[in-house]
Amino acid sequence: MPPCLSCKRENRRFTSEEHVIPESLGNRKMVLPKGVVCDQCNNEKLSMLDQALLDFVSISAMKTFLGVPSKTGTLPKSKFGNGSLGMFAPRNVLFRSNSPKAFRVRPGTGDDPNRVLIDMTFKSSRPMSAKYCRKLTRALLKMLLGGIYIDDESRETKLAFSEKFDPLRNKILDQTKFDGYFALMRNSKNPGDQGIALSYRFIPDEANIETVGVEFQYYGTLMCTDSEMLGLRHLEKWPKDQVNVFSF
Numbered sequence: 001m002p003p004c005l006s007c008k009r010e011n012r013r014f015t016s017e018e019h020v021i022p023e024s025l026g027n028r029k030m031v032l033p034k035g036v037v038c039d040q041c042n043n044e045k046l047s048m049l050d051q052a053l054l055d056f057v058s059i060s061a062m063k064t065f066l067g068v069p070s071k072t073g074t075l076p077k078s079k080f081g082n083g084s085l086g087m088f089a090p091r092n093v094l095f096r097s098n099s100p101k102a103f104r105v106r107p108g109t110g111d112d113p114n115r116v117l118i119d120m121t122f123k124s125s126r127p128m129s130a131k132y133c134r135k136l137t138r139a140l141l142k143m144l145l146g147g148i149y150i151d152d153e154s155r156e157t158k159l160a161f162s163e164k165f166d167p168l169r170n171k172i173l174d175q176t177k178f179d180g181y182f183a184l185m186r187n188s189k190n191p192g193d194q195g196i197a198l199s200y201r202f203i204p205d206e207a208n209i210e211t212v213g214v215e216f217q218y219y220g221t222l223m224c225t226d227s228e229m230l231g232l233r234h235l236e237k238w239p240k241d242q243v244n245v246f247s248f
């Protein structure tokens with residue numbers, strides 16, 4: 001067997017596919033076939049990173065609104081610090097809240113007298129601790145490495161397996177502790193029209209250290225980081241009114 005994309009070991013079982021973007025978010029296209037990622041990486045550390053992304057408050061809420069089923073086919077549900085959200089039947093969502101500030105109905109605008117606007121405020125029950133931000137960052141890096149493999153597959157240069165990405169692999173598998181950051185856009189317009197997108201680009205730093213910036217968007221939630229964590233050197237350049245940057 002060829003080496004595993006994540007751990008580069010050969011003496012492993014390779015019987016499962018690896019979804020670059022978590023399958024439970026609706027991804028059916030960006031999939032690494034059997035033989036690319038070993039079962040141990042796929043079912044353990046990479047699965048844990050996928051779950052961290054699935055549990056992120058805004059992603060979890062939008063996944064439930066969209067009705068994206070789990071791997072087992074069950075309807076989605078989300079739990080928050082101030083309530084819960086669940087789809088109990090197709091296109092039917094129930095919101096339970098323990099806070100009067102979490103749910104508000106107000107008259108809408110336009111010619112339709114029956115139109116209303118519903119404001120829902122979801123509060124995460126999980127603080128943005130250094131440990132949690134590192135896990136979310138590693139989830140982005142995991143998607144980055146898979147994206148590089150898919151884009152390079154037709155050229156057969158095996159770029160994703162090269163030694164230059166070994167430090168990236170170590171970060172993904174938590175084999176090395178690193179200082180890093182997780183950036184999250186504050187606001188988004190028309191999230192329902194934006195869909196799912198994963199993008200990356202190679203960026204030369206002024207010190208001639210090449211890094212790879214990665215962005216992931218899920219219906220209005222936009223987050224990013226970079227492979228070498230060079231964004232930490234430029235924290236003062238991040239527009240604070242547009243982006244929350246969590247460093248660890």
